Amino acid sequence: MPIVVTSLCFSYQRGTPFEKKVLHDINLTIEDGEFLSIIGPTQSGKTTLAQHFNALHIPQKGTVLIDGSDPSDKNTDITSLRYKIGYVFQNPDYQLFAPTVGEDIAFGLKNQRLARIEIQHRVREAMAMVGLDYNTFYNRDIFALSGGQRRRTAIAGVLACRPKVLVLDDITAGLDPRGRDEILSVVRSLHSEQNVTIVFISSSMDFAAKLSDRIVVMVQGRIIMDNTVRKVLGRSGELRSIGLELPEATAIVHLLRAKGYPLPSDILSLDEALEAIDTALQKAGATKLWN
């Protein structure tokens, strides 16, 4: 299910005095089984771009090919295309409407007119994937859920459709650290166990660096970097100048590098940072700091 974007442009409020160009000549290919992060400050066009991936926006200029089919083509069955590309919105409140968790998760499946038993089975499966206990939560009132549970319900509602590609639009926003970690571990296992292609949209480099293989950095509607995580993090100066926070470990190492310590620039995790600092110290003849 590759998604190929070629010279895509998009403006909001086209033809009005408020017209605002939000995407400029975007070229991007998302391969099967990838974990891709799209990072950028607010208003950089991340969401607009991602909404082209499942035809919520139809290209104004340029093309988007979703598994070879073109949503601008009148003959394309856009609805069945959307079943294959799941999209989880930033705010679960835009999605949840049914009285209970179970019914809301089943909504997408009912739209597909699946058999009752199949629906039941898939709801159970989706709830297990996001870590919501079936017996406890199936009949739970939507309003009796915590923020993290609401978000998990929203994700389960999308997962139940068994998408091949999952677009996650800033799903960590507004969650406490624990809720965030829970969600991220769900995402990680989806990618590694179910082999779902993940498009992870965030304004924070931290989670993207921990999870993804490849990072796309967007600024003002343009892609300015598209590379592996290490290569992107190596360009820390540029990242900081556009207002993106580096992951903590990377930031520390870069501070040390600025003071003249010979450390590598592409540090991702705290463990790697410790190791690199240790090696550098040993080379300089100092005793080992950590064992």
Place this chain on the structure above:
Amino acid sequence: MELTRNITIGVYLPGVTCIHRLDPRTKIIAATLLIILLMLSQSYEAYAFFTLFTAAVILLARIPLSYALRGLKPMLPVLMLMWIFQLFLFQTTAADILFSWWIFTARTAGLHMGNLITLRVILLFMVTTTLTLTTSTVALMDGLNSLLKPLRLIGLPSHELVMTLMIALRFVLILAEELEKIIKAQMARGVAFDRGNFIQKTQKIFPVFLPLLINAFKRAEELIVAMEARSYTGGRGRTKMKTLHLGRVDLAALVILLFFTGLMLVVLLTTHPVI
């Protein structure tokens, strides 16, 4: 998928033209007077004259005509329906039959009535849209407040009324934006809004309407907290940072308006009503 593109009501288009600089009170009075004149108009000549004046104001305010007309787009089906109803259902003693088909009979009087009412709604929309496009919500509120103040003597809570009105106006766009997000979230789960029979289509309203309603209540609650956090207690004893004052532009505008009203009255009295 973009809903806000066709919404012009409640939108303010910042500018520096003389229309923008007018005191909000002048603009509200002008709009009210124009609407009254519009309601009195019964002849095509009067409508033509009125359209010219409105167009001149829109041009003067530098509102792109295509944008001003865009707001009519979502109203088109309603306007068409109205025209058709008038055409076939207008009761008259005149036997002047245009054509008849099955049980429907179209009369000339009905045709004129349809034209008249459709034109009236379009012009009414243009006048109010011009007012909101050239006046910021705050200015509009100050203006209305100041104009309605005398009514407080008869016990009308003018400030509260205006505040409610302005919040409603503001929420038009906010709710439209929210509606768009909700529709997208449900489309992503495979709702095809344009498919199915009437009952199936009606059922599709729920997954959109319910979150919208819930979110509207949430927003309203947040707004209440935000207002109370800033010690909002209503209109009593409230002072303003910017006080309104009428300038020379306003005087000129009022003179022009009176002149137009005079001319309009002459047109109204000298032309024959269409029916």
